[in-house]
Amino acid sequence: MGPIGSQPEPLGPPRTLMCSHGALVLTMRITTVDVVGRAIPFDGAFPMSYEDHAASDHVFVRIGTDAGRVGYGEGTALPWFTGETTAGMVEVIERWITPSVEGRPVHEAMAALAAFDESFPNAPGATTAVDLALLDLEGKRLGTPVADLLGPTVRDSVPLVFVIPALNPADAVERAAAGVESGFRRFKIKADGDVGGDVERINAVLDVLPDDGTLRVDANTGWRDVATARRAVAGLDSTERIEYLEQPTAADRPEAMRDLWTETGVRVFADESVHGPGDLERLGERGLVAGCHLKLAKTGSLRGLRHLATVARRHGLSTSPVSAFGTSLEAAANLHLAATLTGMSAGCELCMNLVAEDVAEPAFDFEPVVDVPTDPGLGVGLPDSLFE
Incomplete structure (x- = not known):
C-alpha cells in the first residue's frame, strides 16, 4: 500500500488574511510529521478483568506547517480491543500515513487520512494521533477551539x-x-x-x-x-x-x-x-x-x-x-x-x-x-x- 490519494501540489507560501483575532491563515501546508512511541507506567497497579497492566502504550505526533503553526496529537493502544502496539502505531504513521499527508494543505490531509482509515481500519490509535494533530492545526488556522x-x-x-x-x-x-x-x-x-x-x-x-x-x-x-x-x-x-x-x-x-x-x-x-x-x-x-x-x-x-x-x-x-x-x-x-x-x-x-x-x-x-x-x-x- 502506498500513499492514499493524488500527489500534493508543489509548496507555495502560506496565504493569510488579517481579521479581528490577528492573521487568519487561508492556506497552510504540512511540511513535517514527527512521531514517537512511548510506554507510560501506571501510577500504581491497575488490575482489571483482562489482565493486570503496568503501563499504557502511546504514540505522540507533532505536525509542522509552512505557516509556522504546529499541531499535536496522541494515540493510545488498547491491545485487548484492537491488537495495536506502540511499535505498530509508529510504523503505520511513518510508513503509510506520513507520505499521504506531507505537502498537503490541512483540509486535504484530513481527507487523505479519512481515505487511509477507510482502507486500513485496524489502526485506530495511529489514525487518532494524526487526526488530533490535524484538528489542532485547523483550529489554530481558524483561531477557534476544536469544540x-x-x-x-x-x-x-x-x-x-x-x-x-x-x-x-x-x-x-x-x-x-x-x-x-x-x-x-x-x-x-x-x-x-x-x-x-x-x-x-x-x-x-x-x-x-x-x-x-x-x-x-x-x-x-x-x-x-x-x-x-x-x-x-x-x-x-x-x-x-x-x-x-x-x-x-x-x-x-x-x-x-x-x-x-x-x-x-x-x-x-x-x-x-x-x-x-x-x-x-x-x-x-x-x-x-x-x-x-x-x-x-x-x-x-x-x-x-x-x-x-x-x-x-x-x-x-x-x-x-x-x-x-x-x-x-x-x-x-x-x-x-x-x-x-x-x-x-x-x-x-x-x-x-x-x-x-x-x-x-x-x-x-x-x-x-x-x-x-x-x-x-x-x-x-x-x-x-x-x-x-
Missing part, C-alpha cells in the same frame, strides 16, 4: 468520574475516600470477573460514598453471561446509587445486556460491543442498552466519535466520553467532544491521573469539574524534548 469544529457547544465545563481499579477492598476504599475528600461525587469501579471479590469490592466502595455519590461498574465482559451478572447484582447491598453497569457480559452476545437490564432494573452501557456506527445502530434499534462509551482508541478520529454520539442520540442512548489512559492531550480532545454532547452521562472519564507521567503541556489538574480549553486548537500541546 467549535465539532458542532454547537452545550457546556463549557465537564464533570469528571473518579476511576478505581479492581484492587482489594481495603485499597479500593482508600482510593474512593481520597476521591471523596477531593470533592468527587461520580465514581467508577473495575470488576475482574471474580464475582465474590467484585461484590465485596463494590459494596465496600458504596459504603464510603456520600449520599449524593454514584458508582458505575465496569466488568469488561468479565461476568460473561446473564446468570453470572445477575448473581453479582444480587449480591450488592443496594443498586440505588449504581449509575450503570458497563459491558457486564460477553461482547458478542449483546442480548444478554438487555436481559440483565430488564431483570435487575440497573441500566447497562456497552463498550466492547461497539466499534463503529453499525454496531451502535444494531444495539439502539433493538433497545439492548441504555448507552455506550465513546473511545478514540477504538474509533480512530474525533469527528468519527462525534458521529457515533449522533447515532447514539438518534436512538435515545446516553454517551460517556472516555480517555483510555491518555495524557492531558487526549483528555483535551475528549473535553472538546463532551462540550458538544447533549446526551452525555453524569460524567466524562479522563484518566490522566492514572498514569505516572503526564507529558502534555499544560497538564490538567484532576478535579471534579474541568473547563473545556478555549485557546485555538486543542489548547494542549507537547514539549519539543519529547521528540528529541
Whole structure:
C-alpha cells in the first residue's frame, strides 16, 4: 500500500488574511510529521478483568506547517480491543500515513487520512494521533477551539468520574475516600470477573460514598453471561446509587445486556460491543442498552466519535466520553467532544491521573469539574524534548 490519494501540489507560501483575532491563515501546508512511541507506567497497579497492566502504550505526533503553526496529537493502544502496539502505531504513521499527508494543505490531509482509515481500519490509535494533530492545526488556522469544529457547544465545563481499579477492598476504599475528600461525587469501579471479590469490592466502595455519590461498574465482559451478572447484582447491598453497569457480559452476545437490564432494573452501557456506527445502530434499534462509551482508541478520529454520539442520540442512548489512559492531550480532545454532547452521562472519564507521567503541556489538574480549553486548537500541546 502506498500513499492514499493524488500527489500534493508543489509548496507555495502560506496565504493569510488579517481579521479581528490577528492573521487568519487561508492556506497552510504540512511540511513535517514527527512521531514517537512511548510506554507510560501506571501510577500504581491497575488490575482489571483482562489482565493486570503496568503501563499504557502511546504514540505522540507533532505536525509542522509552512505557516509556522504546529499541531499535536496522541494515540493510545488498547491491545485487548484492537491488537495495536506502540511499535505498530509508529510504523503505520511513518510508513503509510506520513507520505499521504506531507505537502498537503490541512483540509486535504484530513481527507487523505479519512481515505487511509477507510482502507486500513485496524489502526485506530495511529489514525487518532494524526487526526488530533490535524484538528489542532485547523483550529489554530481558524483561531477557534476544536469544540467549535465539532458542532454547537452545550457546556463549557465537564464533570469528571473518579476511576478505581479492581484492587482489594481495603485499597479500593482508600482510593474512593481520597476521591471523596477531593470533592468527587461520580465514581467508577473495575470488576475482574471474580464475582465474590467484585461484590465485596463494590459494596465496600458504596459504603464510603456520600449520599449524593454514584458508582458505575465496569466488568469488561468479565461476568460473561446473564446468570453470572445477575448473581453479582444480587449480591450488592443496594443498586440505588449504581449509575450503570458497563459491558457486564460477553461482547458478542449483546442480548444478554438487555436481559440483565430488564431483570435487575440497573441500566447497562456497552463498550466492547461497539466499534463503529453499525454496531451502535444494531444495539439502539433493538433497545439492548441504555448507552455506550465513546473511545478514540477504538474509533480512530474525533469527528468519527462525534458521529457515533449522533447515532447514539438518534436512538435515545446516553454517551460517556472516555480517555483510555491518555495524557492531558487526549483528555483535551475528549473535553472538546463532551462540550458538544447533549446526551452525555453524569460524567466524562479522563484518566490522566492514572498514569505516572503526564507529558502534555499544560497538564490538567484532576478535579471534579474541568473547563473545556478555549485557546485555538486543542489548547494542549507537547514539549519539543519529547521528540528529541
